[in-house]
Amino acid sequence: MTGSGPSSQRPPHPDDATAGAEVLPPPVSAAERANRLSAANMLRSLLPLVVICLLVVGWQAFRNNPDDPVREIEPTSSLRLAEARAVYPLLIPALDEGYRPTSVRTDAGTNPEGSPVTVQLGYVTPAGNYAGYVVTDDADAEALDVLDGAAEEGAVEIDGEEWTRSTTQRGETALTRVADGVTLVVTGSAGDDELREVAEAVEPFAG
Incomplete structure (x- = not known):
């Protein structure tokens, strides 16, 4: 005959009911949801801008062909300034696309109003040589130093001008x-034919 002794099991604890249950994360507040949505919207808004930037960089890389070291410039703004300050009709070569402008200099922005104005332009010619152009009403302009010691060889008629x-x-x-x-x-280093083409193209600036 067996007797029943005192039980060795401890009484149930209230926490035992939830011991095996899955612990759920705390609910997300409305403010947190709004912040997450704002971050996602920002990323979606920036994506088109990033794509555009990549396209621009790719286009510039395509244009700047490493096999062609010539870097063209846009001289129009400098020429407009010179035209506004000069007291004479500004004459500039109107050349086709084969002549690529690579440099422009003018003292129109640094000299007092009414002072002489000098413009210097540099081009790479279709043959890959250099042609420089100077127009000035300053007889002592530094840009005219290229004529120092030059040997005159006579007059030539170009487009009706001597x-x-x-x-x-x-x-x-x-x-x-x-x-x-x-x-x-x-x-410049260009041949006579190309230099004549530059001279023939000289006309009043129409910027």
Whole structure:
């Protein structure tokens, strides 16, 4: 005969009922949900901008062909400033796309109003050579130093205008025309034919 002794089991505890239950995360507040939505909306809004930036960078990389080191510039703003300050009709070569502008300089923005104005332009020619152009009403302009020591070789007619052909100390051709106190110079490593094309293209600036 067996007797029943006192039980060895402890009485149930209230926590035992939830011991095996899944613990759920605390509910997300409305403010947190709004913040998450705002971050997601921001990312979606930035995505088109990122795509556009990548397209622009790709287009620039496509244009800047590593096989072509020439970097063209846009001289229009400088020429407009020079035209506004000059007291003479500004004459600039109107060249086709084969002549690519690579440099422009003017003192129009630094000299007092009414002072002489000098403009210098540099081009890479279709043959890959350099052609420089100068127009100034300053007889002492530094840009005219290229004519120092040049040997005059006579007059040539270009597009109905008389120019003086010279050979500079560098051995390059220089074409010069002076009219109404304004000096025009076309010179550079380009051949005579291309320098003549630059001189022929000179006309009042229409910027």
